[in-house]
Amino acid sequence: MKGSLPEEETSFRETSAEPHTASVPFSHLSLELGHLYMEDFAEGPDRLRRHFAAVRPWADAVRAGVGPLPEGRRPRISTCFLVDDYFSRLATPAELLPPLLAAAREAGLTIDYLARESGCAAPDPAHPGSAPLAESVLHRLVESPPPGSTGYRPPVGRTGWLTNGRRTPSRRTSAALDASDVWQPPSETLARGHSVFMDVELFSGTEEDRTWSCAFLASVWQLARLGLLRDNGRAVLTPAPWDPAAFPADWDALPPVVRLTPDAAPFTAYGTCSVLPGRFLPVEHAVRVVLDQVQLEPDVLDQAARRSEAEGYPLPGGVVERTSYVFPPGL
């Protein structure tokens, strides 16, 4: 028995009542070849060359580490790079992207897919009228309950923030109560002995003029690479083929994800690995706090699980465990 409208028992079926979930292709691994701020680009081609030269040996190690795969299977690995066009736009794609691709090439790396960070925040241009991806993910957050959560008055979420535990109780302001007002520490749920408490800012600004945080967009980026996001059952951020010799002068004229290598393995993958500068460690810690509290559609999770199982490459159940990182020295 599955769902509430069993196939063999109803002779009259309505498509509007039946959810349909599109499937996406899967690589074994989506390998991210670094991330840079706009300021880094401004430093010029040498900065980019240093970046990719530092990434190269680690990218090779990650490739070699995929598996184990069943006898005779070759790993499908695609590479990607996320360009920050959300927080600042110092240069046009036509100015910024060719030197980036050239620097990667010089280090012996190929960027198969290029993505724009705005694509994680805005509605998918391929589906006009769809919900902005970040907002969809925001609606899917189910906060991890501290022990003692019964469902009665769930702890009021601090709008726009997400923690990995329980916050310090707010201080009483009444003078009469101040005597008993002793500071209580925050706590991490499932801490090993001592807490590492984190409170992640998801966005700032009003609902009409919202700025998503880097950490939250990075979470959306991870989910997109894992092929776990849909919009009303449709695939999102489907890569568009693009000629690397013809980048536009306007970021918005570039699809959110473009495929630069025609025969690349699929953009979406069972697992992700990101080779990142160490300064992104706090951001990625925040990403793990977010990913641990996103409820994905069961159908979508099932698809990935069934497909990987059929390939002899079973996935970890939790989504966080499907992501991995390298923070190499000198990056």
Place this chain on the structure above:
Amino acid sequence: MGAQESTPRPVRPVLACGEVRTCLLPTRDAVDERAAEALLRLRADERVRVSRRPNRCAVSPDVLTGIDCRLPTANGAKVRAIGTVAARAVLTEGRVLQSTAYFAAPAEGPDGRRPWGYYLVRPGLLVPVGRLPAPAVAEGFLAGHRQGELDVGSVAESLLARISRAPLLDYDTPLNTASTVLRWSARPAPADGEPSLRFTVGEEGLRTVALRLPEGTAPAAVAGLCEDLALHDWLLTTVGDKLDGVRLGTDDQAAVRKVLGPLVDHLLHLWMPRARLERVLAGLWDALEEAPGFTRQWDALAQRIRDQLALRALLARREALDARLTTR
């Protein structure tokens, strides 16, 4: 990567429990399909399921609430469970709003709490720490929770409140009605036994339903059955209460029409038991049709309303005729 912790196997729940709140949508007129979709759109990326046959019905996506607490038990045994309670809202014919909060539970779980992601890939499942005394929890759940124990009713209530806050509702209802609460628990039927259903109306109007169902029945399907029961129980209760409060023998025609009119306009067409049930669950309705006889009672109520209106129309016509004769 690799197989450190495998993808969740489909667990076979040994228990499913839930609570349904049923009320009139707080607005003057029944809402159309577009408004129904807007009301039940709890998430930006997941659509509202709409069905038009055999009646119009819209179902929201499930939303989850994180839980980590003790479960109510009939024998006082302390059982901690962690996971999520699922909640969804249903709008029938744009007129009656229901919210259900429900969960399923497996026979046993890990010895302690796992990372939260473990529970999120098992939506609507409360995983016990250790073994689950399913019969004691099923019974304890129906009896109600104590402080510090799982409070599924609050989850249903807050979803109802969230939807009721929508600006497109005008709160100018055509009739005053009370909302009802129906609490249910379901366990697999014994290997040699038939599925069964026990419906009880308890103190303060609380309805409880104890179910024994074929093994493998999906918790969402059980929730659907109980929403169907709650809807029809609410219709019977509401129409019965209205007829109870009106003095049909009175000469105050306007007052009687004021009560009966809205019932005809808004509720009489809603009776449609078993509209979307799986066959095995639809069979359980038969027991209720036998005793207390839901549809029999409804037919009697509906007939009484129609007779009253017909009689009153007749009387009104005669009065008009008399008036014309005397003025001539």
